[in-house]
Amino acid sequence: MFGNLSDRLAETFKSLRGKGRLSPADIDATLREIRKALLEADVALEVVKSFIQAIRDRALGDEVSGALNPAQQVVQIVNQELIQILGAEPRKLRYGKTAPTVIMLAGLQGSGKTTLAGKLAKWLVSEGESVLLVAADLQRPNAVEQLRVLGEKISVEVFAPEAGSGTGDPVKVAKDSIAHAKSRGLSMVIVDTAGRLGVDQEMMAQAAKIRDAIKPDETLFVIDSMLGQDAVNVAKAFEDGVGITAVVLSKLDGDSKGGAALSVASVTGKPIIFSSTGESLDAFEPFYPDRMASRILDMGDVLTLIEQAQKAFDEDSAQEMALKLAKETFTLEDFLDQMQQLRKMGSLKSMLAMMPGAGQMRQQLDNIDEKEIDRTEAIIRSMTPVERQNPKVLNGSRRTRIARGSGMSVTDVNSLVNRFEQAAKMMKTVAKGGTPQIPGMPAGVGGVVPRKKAKDKKKAGSKSGNPAKRAAELNAKELGIKPASGGAGSAFGIGN
Amino acid sequence: MSSIFFWRKKREEEKQASGSKVSDQTTANAELTAATLPIRSSKKGIRSLFAISKFDPDDLQTLEEILLQADFGLSASEKIVAAVKTEAKLQGASTESDLRKILAQVIESQLSSDKRELNLSSGKLPYVFLVVGVNGAGKTTTIGKLANWLGEGSWSVVLGAADTFRAAAVNQLATWAERAGAKLVGPKSDGQDPASVAFEAVETAISEDSDIVIIDTAGRLQNKSDLMDELSKIRRVIEKRAEISEVLLVIDATTGQNGLSQAKAFAEVAQVTGIVLTKLDGTAKGGIAFAIQSELGIPIKLVGVGEGINDFAFFDAKEFASGLVA
Structure with missing residues (x-):
């Protein structure tokens, strides 16, 4: 219906290209898309509102980072805030001071409590615990039987003195189970309770009674990851009625975005600690806030790119490079340095493929030969330090030696040197604030060095006011991104 | 009525x-x-959209937000607000109560469907109902209620327990069958192919001259292609013996926008003929069902409003719309 956020943001980014610091209007445009995406992902409206406000405040006040364009910065802030709400680090299950540790499960009907009880028990057993499952859902027909079958499958004892299906007192069952676990010397008790609605006061009171009877170390609130806007009401009701200590997200193997996780975490302030991810009893894992953040906003690709760009692009070295450019001392060694930085970003192709809107470029991507980078590197590595510092000393015999050393031809070496010189010259021009003239290149198509010209979505907008710094930024980006068009991709000016 | x-x-x-x-x-x-x-009324389950938040008659953006909070989704909410605006202009309405009336009309008219009633009139017996949905939506409970209601009209009902996956699902359905006085056909052995259980249930209904057979299926998430394939197989196998008169997709009213994805996937695989909106007795408004009907044209047929055997009703667009704006 709406396409994913990555694509939508790509649209927004387009209009931001070539601008400097984000204006409030630019931020609003980006945030509008993010608001839509959050609503589509079922994040509750009140949570969306306060969230967007927080992002706007930060985006307006934040430092501008050299490695990212402004729109990417907004995305990064969004991601950081998402992770902060979802919990930066996965929290571990809280164990009681004395055995047995008591875990109570609570939630709406059909949220997946009983299945989760089985999964949790299996996981705890694998952690070396001895577990008792307690069938205190005496409401739903055959919930007791379901738990008994699950217990049998995983060889865990099930405490089920009542047949259920509408008969028996769940408070008594829960209470008795603790004594039973103690007498059996078991270390964990998991109490499955009936599904109940937040508005059902009688049932909520019963849940509170169960809680008081067993004094759980953890009261886990199980929510269906497909839950919509009602998540806030439900979470508040359970928080007020039973007092939850942590949240478990079920059915995460579906294709819902799971915005309810954000709603619940935000409204209750309680951490999400587990997620349930499939039909098998092993489909159970700790909750990973960062994964969830990406899932909700469907911007994992953009984020990976941002992360990699930041890691690789060291601010200090950028400054240094800018100085060098200004002083006209850009050498082959620097060229190599930059290439190595680029390597840190990972495969060029996969980098490009991660860019929003890269689908259209896929075909061109296939034309890029990453080997070219290897060859360029080989040639430079075959040079002496003196040669790298000053390519002017490269006479015929030196070139022959380099060619032999790198397993390339002299023509390749010549080609590299030529392109390097052009690049250095052009960067100098840029460094001085001029517009580079690119010889022999059709407009808008990156031929030699000036890949910065077009097709480079990533660079959108980030131009420093400082000419030297700007040149450095451009330079770094240019190295990161190959021209999308322009035939067989030649890397770093070799072997066209 | x-x-x-x-x-x-x-x-x-x-x-x-x-x-x-x-x-x-x-x-x-x-x-x-x-x-x-x-017929049963669904009034019990419908809560006013304006129970907590009010809207500002001068700023219909606030109305859109209220609809969003009821899980109507962005697209449907925008559509409704646009229609309300147009109609308000036409009528020169500006007061809150007028706008509420217009809102009710808009919702009602967009939910109107001539395919609302259960298909129990073709005369080709036994009628076969297939009940599908994601895990925990309330399929088994819905079937129990439906079977009981049909039993009240002296129908002879067969329930097919084709959810052979979830532990004790068959027992759960058996309990409902007993309560409703229906006959249960379950798997003969653990993990029997659900399609064969469905087939046997239909066979039983035919041989015993029953009026209707309702097939319960295992909950499945719509993105699990193997499970969805299993569902189409169940459908195919049933059709060897009888026409399927209804494929009911059970949707939990608390479901958010994923409900649309569910409806699309199930409609494609199982040819859904109607929606059952369950758990409307909670705080959820079930706006997603509106989005499903307006986007996919699948009518809402039944609603579930509680755990009791009588807690279900036929969906009535007028009742629903007026309940929402009350």
């Missing part, structure tokens, strides 16, 4: 007691008799 009229098969004793009762009904099949069943 206090009762619904359907056809069911005549019981033996009715056949003997002359056909006079039937004669006033035009049916080619003398084996059939008219059955009426009490």
Whole structure:
């Protein structure tokens, strides 16, 4: 219906290209898309509102980072805030001071409590615990039987003195189970309770009674990851009625975005600690806030790119490079340095493929030969330090030696040197604030060095006011991104 | 409308007691008799959109937000607000109560459908209902309630327990069958192929001259292609023996925008003919069902409003719309 956020943001980014610091209007445009995406992902409206406000405040006040364009910065802030709400680090299950540790499960009907009880028990057993499952859902027909079958499958004892299906007192069952676990010397008790609605006061009171009877170390609130806007009401009701200590997200193997996780975490302030991810009893894992953040906003690709760009692009070295450019001392060694930085970003192709809107470029991507980078590197590595510092000393015999050393031809070496010189010259021009003239290149198509010209979505907008710094930024980006068009991709000016 | 009229098969004793009762009904099949069943109101489950937040008649953006909070989704909310704006302009309405009335009309008209009623009138017995949905939506409970209601109209009902996956799902359905006085056909062995259970249930219904067979299926998330394939197989196998008159997709009213994805996937695989909106007795408004109907044209047929055997109702667009704006 709406396409994913990555694509939508790509649209927004387009209009931001070539601008400097984000204006409030630019931020609003980006945030509008993010608001839509959050609503589509079922994040509750009140949570969306306060969230967007927080992002706007930060985006307006934040430092501008050299490695990212402004729109990417907004995305990064969004991601950081998402992770902060979802919990930066996965929290571990809280164990009681004395055995047995008591875990109570609570939630709406059909949220997946009983299945989760089985999964949790299996996981705890694998952690070396001895577990008792307690069938205190005496409401739903055959919930007791379901738990008994699950217990049998995983060889865990099930405490089920009542047949259920509408008969028996769940408070008594829960209470008795603790004594039973103690007498059996078991270390964990998991109490499955009936599904109940937040508005059902009688049932909520019963849940509170169960809680008081067993004094759980953890009261886990199980929510269906497909839950919509009602998540806030439900979470508040359970928080007020039973007092939850942590949240478990079920059915995460579906294709819902799971915005309810954000709603619940935000409204209750309680951490999400587990997620349930499939039909098998092993489909159970700790909750990973960062994964969830990406899932909700469907911007994992953009984020990976941002992360990699930041890691690789060291601010200090950028400054240094800018100085060098200004002083006209850009050498082959620097060229190599930059290439190595680029390597840190990972495969060029996969980098490009991660860019929003890269689908259209896929075909061109296939034309890029990453080997070219290897060859360029080989040639430079075959040079002496003196040669790298000053390519002017490269006479015929030196070139022959380099060619032999790198397993390339002299023509390749010549080609590299030529392109390097052009690049250095052009960067100098840029460094001085001029517009580079690119010889022999059709407009808008990156031929030699000036890949910065077009097709480079990533660079959108980030131009420093400082000419030297700007040149450095451009330079770094240019190295990161190959021209999308322009035939067989030649890397770093070799072997066209 | 206090009762619904359907056809069911005549019981033996009715056949003997002359056909006079039937004669006033035009049916080619003398084996059939008219059955009426009490209709149930869904009023109990519908909560006003404005119970917590109010909207500002001068700023209909606030109305859109209220709709969003009821899970109507962005697209449907925008559509509704646009329609309300247009209509308000036409009528020159500006007060809150006028706008509420207009909102009710807009919702009602967009939910109107001539395919609302359960398909129990074709006369081709036994009617076969297939009930599908994601895990935990309330399929089994819905079937229990439906079976009981049909039983009240002296229908003979067979329930097919084709959820052979979830632990004790068969027992859960058996409990409902007992409560509703229906016959249960379950798997003969653990993990029996659900399609074969469904087939046997239909066979049983045919051989025992039952009026209706309702097949319960395992909950499945719509993105699990193997499970969805299994569902289409169940469908195919049933159709070898009988026509399927209804494929009901059960949607939990608390479901958010994923409901659309569910409806799309199930409609494609199982040819869904109607939506059952369950758990409307909570705080959720079930706006997603509106989005589903307006986007995919699948009508909402039934609603579930509680755990009791009588807690279900036929969906009524007018009732729903006026309840929402009350």
